[in-house]
Amino acid sequence: MVRFFVSRETLAAEAPELTGENARHAEVLRLKIGETVLLCDGQGEEAVCTVSGAAGGAFRLAVQCRRESASEAAVKVSVYMAFPKGDKLEHVIQKATELGAYEIVTFPSARCVSRPDEKSIRRKLERWQKIAASAAEQSGRGRVPAVLALPGYAQALSRAAQAEKALLFYENEQAHTLKMALSAGNFSSVSLMTGPEGGLTGEEVTQASAAGLEICTLGKRILRCETAPLCALSAVMYQAGEF
Numbered sequence: 418m419v420r421f422f423v424s425r426e427t428l429a430a431e432a433p434e435l436t437g438e439n440a441r442h443a444e445v446l447r448l449k450i451g452e453t454v455l456l457c458d459g460q461g462e463e464a465v466c467t468v469s470g471a472a473g474g475a476f477r478l479a480v481q482c483r484r485e486s487a488s489e490a491a492v493k494v495s496v497y498m499a500f501p502k503g504d505k506l507e508h509v510i511q512k513a514t515e516l517g518a519y520e521i522v523t524f525p526s527a528r529c530v531s532r533p534d535e536k537s538i539r540r541k542l543e544r545w546q547k548i549a550a551s552a553a554e555q556s557g558r559g560r561v562p563a564v565l566a567l568p569g570y571a572q573a574l575s576r577a578a579q580a581e582k583a584l585l586f587y588e589n590e591q592a593h594t595l596k597m598a599l600s601a602g603n604f605s606s607v608s609l610m611t612g613p614e615g616g617l618t619g620e621e622v623t624q625a626s627a628a629g630l631e632i633c634t635l636g637k638r639i640l641r642c643e644t645a646p647l648c649a650l651s652a653v654m655y656q657a658g659e660f
Contacts, residue, residue: 418465419446420455420554422561428458428483433466435476443468443476454478459553459561461486486559492657493519496646497577497610499526499570499617500533505643510545510564514552516650517659519606520563521549524573528615538566570621574628577608585610585625586645587617590634595649598631599656607653611645 421439433456435443448454450468456478457463463486466478496513498506500523510521525532533541545564553561567573577583581604584595610630612621626632635648654660 418453418455419443419448420457420557422459422550422554423456425458425460425462428456428462428464431480432469433464433478433480435478436474440475443471448476453481457486457559459550459559461489461560463559488557488559490517490519490654490657490659492604492653492659493580493606494650494653495520495522495577495580495606495608496650497522497524497573497608498642498646499524499611499613500529500531501613501642502531507545507548509643509646510548510562511552512647513650514549514558514562515556516647517558517654518562518650519560520565521545522565522567522573522576524567524570526570526612527618527621529613530615531613542566570624573610574625574630577610578629580604580606580608582607583610583630584608584633584649585617585622585630586635586649587612587622587632588634588639589619589622590632593631593633595633595635595652598633599653609646609649609653611642611649614642 421435427433448468452468454466455463456466464483465481468476469479470477496518498509506523513521549564550561584598622632635645640648
């Protein structure tokens with residue numbers, strides 16, 4: 418079934434229409450009257466529709482049923498990744514979206530080489546959100562994860578600590594494993610925090626612990642900054658029964 422992301426207003430309409438880029442996509446797909454499509458508002462609500470007509474560059478639809486998206490994970494996982502170099506964050510956004518992340522949050526830390534200014538962040542956020550939207554559409558999701566950029570490490574810790582299970586991964590931690598952290602009770606929201614290429618400093622790890630985050634290891638091998646969040650996210654989804 419072809420999936421289209423539309424605004425909440427379009428989804429709520431009694432007779433929604435595909436216009437603009439969605440209509441052009443429908444034309445490329447050569448959608449015909451009577452064919453079934455799925456409309457999603459990008460926030461977890463969707464509607465099964467059939468094409469009822471086409472005119473003036475728009476496709477009219479008839480709603481068959483409305484429902485919550487069945488493709489979203491039961492656990493809300495927020496991925497917190499310190500600013501990496503190059504386009505590594507774009508890779509993480511795409512793959513984390515495919516894996517079911519609820520949101521992706523980036524922030525500066527002491528050893529970040531990349532430190533984009535406010536103007537650059539605004540431009541990058543627009544691109545990052547488009548990457549998330551494209552990955553959500555490709556992977557059949559009903560929700561597009563929000564991509565956020567926080568101004569400082571303290572703000573990231575404060576926000577991450579609000580999850581029921583808040584974890585920070587540190588290469589020098591040896592005793593407390595991710596398996597141990599995930600086996601301690603049930604949870605509906607998880608935050609996963611990882612550092613940049615040079616890792617987090619000891620002081621930053623102490624700050625995280627004081628803020629209420631559990632400090633964990635991801636094993637005996639040191640993972641690249643773009644590998645660690647995806648590894649942790651996959652483990653959480655497996656533990657939650659998503660795989």
